[in-house]
Amino acid sequence: MVESMAPASSFQQRLSYTTLSDLALALLDGTVFEIVQGLLEIQHLTEKSLYNQRLRLQNEHRVLRQTLRQKHLEAQQSCRPHNLPVLQAAQQRELEAMEHRIREEQQAMDRKIVLELDRKVADQQSTLEKAGVAGFYVTTNPQELTLQMNLLELIRKLQQRGCQVGKAAL
Numbered sequence: 001m002v003e004s005m006a007p008a009s010s011f012q013q014r015l016s017y018t019t020l021s022d023l024a025l026a027l028l029d030g031t032v033f034e035i036v037q038g039l040l041e042i043q044h045l046t047e048k049s050l051y052n053q054r055l056r057l058q059n060e061h062r063v064l065r066q067t068l069r070q071k072h073l074e075a076q077q078s079c080r081p082h083n084l085p086v087l088q089a090a091q092q093r094e095l096e097a098m099e100h101r102i103r104e105e106q107q108a109m110d111r112k113i114v115l116e117l118d119r120k121v122a123d124q125q126s127t128l129e130k131a132g133v134a135g136f137y138v139t140t141n142p143q144e145l146t147l148q149m150n151l152l153e154l155i156r157k158l159q160q161r162g163c164q165v166g167k168a169a170l
Helices: 009-014 017-027 031-077 081-130 142-169
Strands: none
Touching: 017 031, 017 142, 031 081, 031 142, 081 142
8 A cells, every 4th residue: 555656636635734734743753754664665575475475376386287297298108099088088177177276276365465465554554543644544445545545655755855855955
């Protein structure tokens, strides 16, 4: 959730003056910038870990497929010609069963990834809410999530500008 690419058009219309004032107050001491940076780093580590888990699963599946192909090829080469159609039918069933299992494992992994990312979003929302950042609370409402992502993008841009201004002052 920390990273956002949503346009800010209707975003500005949805923010009240009070929300913006509260946000400005929360940003004054710089703590919120540090919290957002920490959340971003945690998010990147989580995404990288989940990506690597999915890659490992894909590699395991690739090895399973190669092993099964090799096993089938060796069986076909040592099979008597009159038994070949029966063997090929059995191998086809074995291949289909394995592909079904692989699809199920991939879908289970994808569900796990989505749930983990949803948990991270809720953790981020809770952390920012506890830090007193206006507009943040735990929600799954898509419009509120978009608003929160836009708020985070605003915070990050302000942080970047603050860093640039700090460097220019040196």
